[in-house]
Amino acid sequence: MKGSTKSRIILAIFVALVALWAYVLFHGVTIGIYDIGNIKDNMHYGLDLTGGVNVVLQASSDDGEITDEMMESTVAALQNRIDGMGVSEATIARQDSNRIRVSIPSIQNQQEALDVIGKTAKLEFKAPDGTVILTGDNVDEAKAVSQDSNGTSQYVVSLKFDDEGAEKFAEATQTYLNQQISIELDGEVISSPTVNSVISNGSAVIEGMADQDEASNLAELIRGGSLPVTLTPIQVTTVGPTLGADSLNQSIIAGGIGILAVLIFMIVVYRGLGLIADIALMIYLMLDLTLIAELNVTLTLPGIAGLILSIGMAVDANVIIFERIKDEARKGRSYRAAIDSGFKRAIGTVMDSNITTLIAGFVLFFMGSGTVQGFAVTLILGIFISLLTAVLVTKYLIRLVVSANLFNNQKILGITEEVAV
Secondary structure (H helix, E strand, C coil): CHHHHHHHHHHHHHHHHHHHHHHHHHHHHCCEEECCHHHHHHCCCHHHHCCEEEEEEEECCCCCCCCHHHHHHHHHHHHHHHHCCCCCCEEEEEEECCCCEEEEEECCCCCHHHHHHHHHCCEEEEEECCCEEEEEEHHEEEEEEEEEEEEEEEEEEEEEEEEEHHHHHHHHHHHHHCCEEEEEECCEECCCCCCCCCCCCCCEEECCCCCHHHHHHHHEEEEEEEECCEEEEEEEEEHHHHHHHHHHHHHHHHHHHHHHHHHHHHHHHHHHHHHHHHHHHHHHHHHHHHHHHHHHEEEEEHHHHHHHHHHHHHHHHHHHHHHHHHHHHHCCCCCHHHHEEEEEEHHHHHHHHHHHHHHHHHHHHHHCCHHHHHHHHHHHHHHHHHHHHHHHHHHHHHHHHHCCCCCCCCCHHHCCCCCCC
């Protein structure tokens, strides 16, 4: 009796902790100065759930040659530009040998993003006769700053040159004193300052910026450097924030209905075992969502599909285990012996089914791109967690329930034949 009482207390504490975890995860809680938000607010969502822009860019060059090195350099430059715009969770990846896919979620000014993505950012300082003095390759630092001029404040782009650039610029300002040196970006003149004195400190200023945003974007373009290829948008998909929010809400509702149906099914078919499986399944779901948020996995519609599919895999593992337990119980084994033998017989089958799915998931991740990889990530992560909960959590809970003597009627455990306890 003492053993069953202790098991009941442990079980009650375990269930209470799971319920508390669920409340904090899905509702959020504030403790003193610490605010633990709900899981929905801490997730990173793809553009199909929050809105944004998805564009496929075709790369080309003057000589027609596109190398892997050129493409990798372009991807890195684009990543730097978009990160500099303050956009989080942007995805930039190669697609085929000469295409790049850029997905930017939660961006407000989508046309501005397209403009920044496509610019080659070829910065040139030219003499009055059109001779190139130096290029953006000689720029070590570019930043937007506020500058007072004639009692008014205006935003400019402050440039710092490398040693070679500083020397060239000093010679040019001496040669073209009281003349204009034009500053061109992608062949377009953006500033034509008059040289009033020799500038030997290796710095320059680009004026004529309308506001801070324009100055910041130009500075980021210059910092990103010139792209080694020319990029042409060949496919642009725009998802509005309202449509994305609707997709997210519908996905949550659909997922909730599916999970509820699974929980009810397990209780109806497996009675007490089904209830235990439901508790383990909720632990699996909460652990999966927590890891997705902590690992900064970008959740997309295909990713939600992978999450729901992995829930199905978790339920499938429980079904296999429960059927093996019932088979052993029908042979006249006690509950404890049936549990141990059932798990031992089922573990091989569960591992085989999950390993084959894992192989498919890894193939999708390494061979696919974009949303396909998102699907693969949630599927792979879900399978690993489902194995953990099915083998460890479910087994522990079943043993705990049996030790607590909560279910003495075999029918409650889904077993119609009388078996030893």
